[in-house]
Amino acid sequence: MQRRTVQREAIQEVFRNAGRPLRLEDILELGRLLVPSLNQATVYRNLKLLVEAGWLEQVQHPTLGTIYERSGRGHHHHFHCNSCDRIYELPGCALNPAATPEGFVVEAHEIFLSGTCPACVR
């Protein structure tokens, strides 16, 4: 039987508060504000559980590695701010289907943007 633990609750709370995709290090840092003893292995174990439960999704970022985000958020892409290093979820799709190649059957796509976020621009 699966038990409720303060560690897993803290990890979920971190995602609810952040409202953006997170890397392991982000989760660990923010989670430790809630549960100071929080351990890396525990985070990995719970991320796995939450992904299996469908509560989180894993995304492979080309330069940032594995990132985690809440599932069920609809089609979107990702923006990485080079200044504050945060990852944002950009709702909607910036793919131009007309510019898609002739003869290739596109089954999936990922778009990764980077630059400066509104908070850092201002």
Added chain:
Amino acid sequence: MQRRTVQREAIQEVFRNAGRPLRLEDILELGRLLVPSLNQATVYRNLKLLVEAGWLEQVQHPTLGTIYERSGRGHHHHFHCNSCDRIYELPGCALNPAATPEGFVVEAHEIFLSGTCPACVR
């Protein structure tokens, strides 16, 4: 002084013949058809040289890891065929700038497509 070696020539020939981005394992496999003794460390060393010389460029693919391609090919994106596992270069850009987010300053972008390539569809 830098010397010409059959190994480096073979690696360059592999790229000229392939006409598409390659992973380390591809380069090693195709290169060994030309120079059977070709070693992984040698390939890494020469890839580094060729990148520094501006003859090759490194791209980080979210799921395939590091891929190498000839430089100076203009703006383009990448397609990965799930069937034959090859990577293709798609000339042009499929990013819709109109759909780009409000308030974010986009400095760079990468688009990765996957599906079935023309050779595998037919």
Added chain:
DNA sequence: TTGCTATTGCAAACGCAGTCGCATTATGCT
């Protein structure tokens, strides 16, 4: 409250991409 056991924290171990040390090979200048 007790007892069972899922979960934790910790450290050791893992797999993998990429690098390095070194003896050997081979390029190219003289």
Added chain:
DNA sequence: AGCATAATGCGACTGCGTTTGCAATAGCAA
């Protein structure tokens, strides 16, 4: 042809993200 040394092949090694074994801790049903 001879020589200096750049480059290779090999295996050992690194670094990093992730996983695992295990003793200690803590949920939760009875």
